[in-house]
Amino acid sequence: MGMLHVRGPYPLGYARIAEPGLTPLRHLRIGTVRLSPGSEIRLTFPDWETVLVLLRGKGDLEWPEGSVKVDRPDVFRELATALYLPSGMSVRLKAEEETEWAAIHALGDPDLPPRLITPGTLHPRVVGGEGFRRQIVEILGPDFPARHLLVGETLTFGGNWSSYPPHKHDEERPGEEAALEEVYLYKIHPPSGFALQWIYSSHHNIDHLFVIRSDDIVIIPCGYHPVVAPPGYTLYYLWAMAGERRALEVSVDPAHRWLLEHYQLSSPR
Template sequence: MGHHFHHMEAGSGLIPSQDQSCALLKFSVIRLGAGERLDGTMEGAREGLLVILSGKCRMEVAETDLGVIGERANVFSGLPHSVYLPRGTTYSICAETAMEAALPTAPSDLDTEPYVIAPEEVNTGRWGTLNYTRHFREILVAPNGLPAASLIVGETITPSGNWSTYPPHKHETDNGAEKMHEEIYYFRVSSPDSFGIIQHYSPVQGYDHMHRVVDDTMIAMPHGYHTYVGAPGAQSYYLWALAGPDRVQGASFDPKLGWVQKTVSMI
């Protein structure tokens, strides 16, 4: 049906999402305790962006020591360190503290060197206005000139009680301003007792689903409109990753709700 929402599994090491609804995107989280090590390889002609969610680690990629990566205590306390992992690359992660990372991957035909994206290289700003204001962090997007084949990755912080990804939009076809991209959202919530709601719907595909978002949940969206709202009292975070035929972004608003952006300033 094109709606796939679930909790990520508990445990340590590399924890892949069990969802298979996206043809291009795959997603995993990495959890390591202090002193633990994870070795891996980007297999199957896929590229990845390892985004440090919390903690610090020492990374070696393609036998090159990248030094200590990561500095924020959690996703709400600062901007991320990230590491681009080209296809075929081997990597080792040695946790200096307890740490968590996100690892979205997508198909790649690009041969390039691995690289670090430091917090100061992340483009930040605000989307929306009023009670649908949210704060974006663009990590790996086409305008920043960093090499990638198909991945687009960023983060969004939604203030207490606000709407995000509003008006609802989709990006499932190449049609004028709209560009075809699959997308995943990976959620964290600043309070263990709080939650949010995501609506994912498609008149064409014939589904309309609402999901209760709590910490460490994700949704895969190969198509369909989507929008999110956080409950009052806590901030919400989601990492967004997209993949499609190219890295030029474009979306279409739900025509029943797109007029909202014209009634007030979006700046």
């Protein structure tokens, strides 16, 4: 099936981490941009729509239609600043201190407008039940004007499960499930911690369990994909999805569907 788990951290500059070819991804690409204090970089992605999500650091963000100073101490204390860019548009990133961005791409539309997303425009919500509570923030939800991408962040509190009850989104069944591949980029606090990521599907004959460290990336081409944070450690993951139809429609593993009614959940997300 190809590579599913990539260990961080990643080199300075723009690093291509997971994309079609070495991985089973078809639509989605993810990279990182790491800058040392005082450095800068200019990036252009001719064929891809791009979302840049600030993970940590302070500096300047400039694109043809605007500029802004950005500051995020880390993903655990502040909501994201992000920039959506249509294909072909350039961006300049400058760092006042050590800075890290996630760069998420899919084939894009040059006619869509760029858009800045700031912490004040985001709406975090706590979902789940006892033992699987987490905070979800949609950065690019289904209503956001994009071609393929859906992007957000999840904070899973220590001792809790996430992406739970186990759900998947690998079949195209409009109104019930959308076929979307996905990647997770993880941070853990304190950074000495770990998490466990399970990906399984009898239909696709996969059953993988990964030990996750801070900065790792996992590719989820198909299947159910619950993840758990051990007590004492908060797990963050940036999630990015892409497919032909941008809809957050998922189906729960039938063996665990009873949990939706038991906890009176409207959605497994």
